[in-house]
Amino acid sequence: MEQTYKILVVDDEPDLEPLILQRMRRDIRARRYEFVFAHNGVEALERLNEDEDIDMVLSDINMPQMDGLTLLSQIPDVNPNIRSVIISAYGDMKNIRTAMNRGAFDFVTKPLDFSDLRVTIERTLQHLMEWREALSSRDQLVALQNELDVASKMQQSILPTEFPSGAAYQSFGHMVPARNVGGDFFDILPLDRGRIGLAIADVSDKGVPAALFMMSSRTLLKGAAIGTESPAEALREVNSLLFDDNEASMFVTVLYAVYDPATGEFTYSSGGHDAPLIVHADGSSTLLPLTGGVVLGIVPDFPFEQHTVTVAPGDTVILYTDGVTEAMNSNRDEFGIERLQQVFASSPPGDSRDANRTVFDAVASFAGDTPQSDDVTCVTLQRREPAS
Numbered sequence: 001m002e003q004t005y006k007i008l009v010v011d012d013e014p015d016l017e018p019l020i021l022q023r024m025r026r027d028i029r030a031r032r033y034e035f036v037f038a039h040n041g042v043e044a045l046e047r048l049n050e051d052e053d054i055d056m057v058l059s060d061i062n063m064p065q066m067d068g069l070t071l072l073s074q075i076p077d078v079n080p081n082i083r084s085v086i087i088s089a090y091g092d093m094k095n096i097r098t099a100m101n102r103g104a105f106d107f108v109t110k111p112l113d114f115s116d117l118r119v120t121i122e123r124t125l126q127h128l129m130e131w132r133e134a135l136s137s138r139d140q141l142v143a144l145q146n147e148l149d150v151a152s153k154m155q156q157s158i159l160p161t162e163f164p165s166g167a168a169y170q171s172f173g174h175m176v177p178a179r180n181v182g183g184d185f186f187d188i189l190p191l192d193r194g195r196i197g198l199a200i201a202d203v204s205d206k207g208v209p210a211a212l213f214m215m216s217s218r219t220l221l222k223g224a225a226i227g228t229e230s231p232a233e234a235l236r237e238v239n240s241l242l243f244d245d246n247e248a249s250m251f252v253t254v255l256y257a258v259y260d261p262a263t264g265e266f267t268y269s270s271g272g273h274d275a276p277l278i279v280h281a282d283g284s285s286t287l288l289p290l291t292g293g294v295v296l297g298i299v300p301d302f303p304f305e306q307h308t309v310t311v312a313p314g315d316t317v318i319l320y321t322d323g324v325t326e327a328m329n330s331n332r333d334e335f336g337i338e339r340l341q342q343v344f345a346s347s348p349p350g351d352s353r354d355a356n357r358t359v360f361d362a363v364a365s366f367a368g369d370t371p372q373s374d375d376v377t378c379v380t381l382q383r384r385e386p387a388s
Helices: 016-023 025-029 041-050 068-078 093-101 114-140 144-157 207-227 231-244 336-346 352-367
Strands: 005-010 033-038 054-060 083-089 106-110 169-176 184-190 196-203 252-260 265-271 277-279 285-287 307-310 316-320 376-383
Touching (some): 005 016, 005 041, 016 025, 016 033, 025 033, 033 041, 041 068, 054 068, 068 083, 068 093, 083 114, 093 106, 093 207, 106 207, 114 144, 169 184, 169 352, 184 207, 184 376, 196 207, 196 316, 196 376, 207 231, 207 252, 231 252, 231 265, 252 316, 277 336, 285 336, 316 352, 352 376
Parallel strands (some): 005 033, 005 054, 054 083, 083 106
Antiparallel strands (some): 169 376, 184 196, 196 252, 252 265, 265 307, 277 285, 277 316, 316 376
16 A cells, blocks of 8 residues: 655645645545644644654645744654655745755745646655655665666656657657766746746766755745746856755756746756757757856856757757766767767758657667766757647
8 A cells, every 4th residue: 555645734824735635635535635734833833743653744834823944943853764855935945944954844935836746746755755764774775776766766866757748849758877976866846927847867876876966056046036037046046055065075967947938048057067959850959058157066156158049840859967978888889979960960850759769769779788987867858830
C-alpha cells in the first residue's frame, strides 16, 4: 500500500481549509495525502509537538501571533527532517529569500495554482523520501558509489516532469545521469504575461555535496526567475546569494533564458555555460553567441549581460550541458557541437520532444558502451508554425 503523507497547512484565511479539502479530495480519498490545519505559527508548533507523523509544512508568511518566517526558524527544533514550503505573494523576493535561508525547501505564490501546488508537494515529498533514505543508509555507506546513488536520487527528485506548451510553442527537458553524478539540473517555469523561463545548469564536484548545492541553486534560480524581469538580473541575484553562503567554494554553470511566445523573442544570459543552438526548420543551425558571464558562486557582484534573438516559426532552441558535447567514444574522441549540428542537418526535429530524443540517441550511438563521466542533459523549445 502506498504511504499516506501528512501535510500541515498553516494559514489564517478561513477559506483555505475547505478549498484545499475540495481541490485535493481525490488525493485524500486515495489516501495519498492527509491534511491537518493550523491558523498561525503558535498553533502549528503545538500540532508539530503533538503529532510526530507530520511530513511537510505548507505555511503562509503573514499570520497573527507568529508569522511563517518565525515558524520556519523553529521547526528544526521540533523535527529537523520536516520539509517546509512557503506561500508567498508573487514577486516577494525579500521574504522568499529569508524563507530559503531559514530552511524552506520551495515556495508557491498567491493566488494558489493547484496544479503548481500539486507538483510542488510531490517534488518536496519525493526529496523528503530520498533524504530519509540517505539518513537511514548513512551508517552503511562504505563506498563512494553508495553516496553517488543517493546523490543521483536526490538529483532526479527535483527535475520537472510536466512541460509548458501552448498553441505557439512546445518545450521538453530530460537528463540521464552518468555513473558518477556531476550535478546537472534543468527547469522550465511559467512566468507572468504568458512567458516561460528555461534553465539548464551543471554543478561542480560530485556526490551528495554537489546534489545539495544543486538543489539550493535550483531553488534560488526559481525565486529569482519570478522576482526579476530579465535573465541577467536573475543570474546576478543567484550569484550574489550563492557567493554569500559558499564555504565549500563550489560553483555552478547556468544558462537562463526567458521566451515570449507572443513575439518569439528568446532572451538569455550565460553564467559560464555552453552557448544555445538554434536548429532551423530546414535542418541548418546557428550557434548563438555567448554573453561573457562567469560561473555562479565564485565572483561577487559580477555584471552579467544578456542577448535577445527572435525564434522563427519552425525553429528549435537546444540547451545542453557539456555532458553532450564532451561525451567520449572508445577512441577518446569528443562528440562536439559540430556532430550535433550534423545530426539535425540530416534529420530536422519534428517537435521539441523529438529534438530532445535525437540529441540523446546521437550521443548514445556515438559513445557506445564507453562509460561516461558526466550527466547528459538537454532542454528543447520549439516555436510552432502558425496554423494555416
